[in-house]
Amino acid sequence: MIRLVISNQRGGVSKTTTTATLAREFADRGKRVLVIDTDPQGSISSVLNLKPEYGLYNFVIEKLNFNDCIVKVSDLLHVMCSSRETTKVETILMGQVARENAFTQIFGQVEQDYDVVLIDVSPSITLLQTCAMVYAKQVLIPIGMDTLSFQGAMASIEASKSLNQLLTTNIRTIGLLPVMVDRRLAMTTTVLEGLEGMSKGMQIPLLHAIRTDQSVTKAARAGKFLVDFDPKCKAYEDYHQVADELEKLFKEPVNAGSKT
Ligand SMILES: Nc1ncnc2c1ncn2[C@@H]1O[C@H](COP(=O)(O)OP(=O)(O)O)[C@@H](O)[C@H]1O
Ligand SMILES: [Mg+2]
Structure with missing residues (x-):
């Protein structure tokens, strides 16, 4: 089973784009996918134009039925959305014992229906991010x-x-995933070199780079998955390769990535 948190303590680095695009890609490969959005800005619902009645807060805090708290985008792809109420989840969990294990307990009970769980997080280090990391590992x-x-x-x-x-x-x-890569820019070359060093030094695989592609922003504005908006675009081609790499990495023994 693939459980993955998509994280970087900086905003605007394709976390949400990567989560949504990979989720769809895995579902297209026949896997049952659950996306959990833990960002109070509810970015996943906005890029996919979802209008959920209930979401993370209702499931985790109000203990509503799981099926009522997800949006079934397709048979294989389900999304638990976030909203401003997510900040309350954080506050309430904060007062609980063994709070870091909250997701492990709560999502551990529903994950058997899925092959892949992808978690989108906000840029700041929050308790929800910790819960997500402790659960997904x-x-x-x-x-x-x-x-x-x-x-x-x-x-x-x-x-x-x-x-x-x-x-x-x-x-x-x-894995380290270079995104918004435009090899004509000097800065790109510098950062990619830095990433190669980081990858070797820390023994974390450097994945296939995602190129800068205007279709990504246009698809988000249209509330569509990249593959539906423009299946021939560069970024989709790149994400397809990244999904291959991730599938391989998850098949390898646990010591494949870095034990950071
Ligand atoms: N490969 C890409 N090429 C061009 N624009 C991109 C690419 N990936 C993401 N973007 C755009 O960058 C912005 C930030 O992406 P987003 O996925 O919301 O980042 P985060 O979730 O890390 O804040 C969005 O407007 C998105 O459409
Ligand atoms: Mg985001």
């Missing part, structure tokens, strides 16, 4: 071609390292 880090994004990636890796020490968990970064 695998982190994918999209990194844009700028230094802040690079620093955000380091912060995500550090966060999982400290969780591993504090909670004796085994969270690992399964």
Whole structure:
């Protein structure tokens, strides 16, 4: 089973795009996919133009029936959306014992119906992000071609390292994913070189880069998956390859990625 948090402590680095595109790609490969949005900005529902009645808050806090709290985008692809109420989830969980294990307990009970669980998180390190990491144990880090994004990636890796020490968990970064790559730009070359060094030094696989592609923004504006909006676009081609790489990585033994 694939459980993955898409994390980078910086906003605007394709976390939501990557989550939605990979979720659809895995569903197209016949896998049963659950997307959990933990970002109070509810980005997944806005890029996919979903209008959920209930979502994360209702499921985790109000204990509403799971099926009422997801949107069935298709038979194989279900999404638990987030909203402003998600901030209340954080506050309420904060007062609970063993709060870091909240997702493990709650989603552990529904995950048997899925082959893939992808979790989109907000840029800041929050309790929800911690819960997501402790539950999923695998982190994918999209990194844009700028230094802040690079620093955000380091912060995500550090966060999982400290969780591993504090909670004796085994969270690992399964891959570094270069995004918004335009090889004509000098900065791109510099950041990609930095990523190669980071990948070797930390033994975290560097995945196939996602190119900058205007179809991504246009698809989001149209509330569509990339593959429905423009199946021939560059970014979709790249995400397809990344899905291949991830499938391979998940088949390898647990020590394939870094034990950060
Ligand atoms: N490969 C890409 N090419 C062009 N624009 C992109 C690409 N990936 C993401 N974007 C755009 O960048 C912005 C931020 O992406 P988003 O996925 O919302 O990031 P995050 O969730 O990390 O904040 C959005 O407007 C999105 O459409
Ligand atoms: Mg987002």
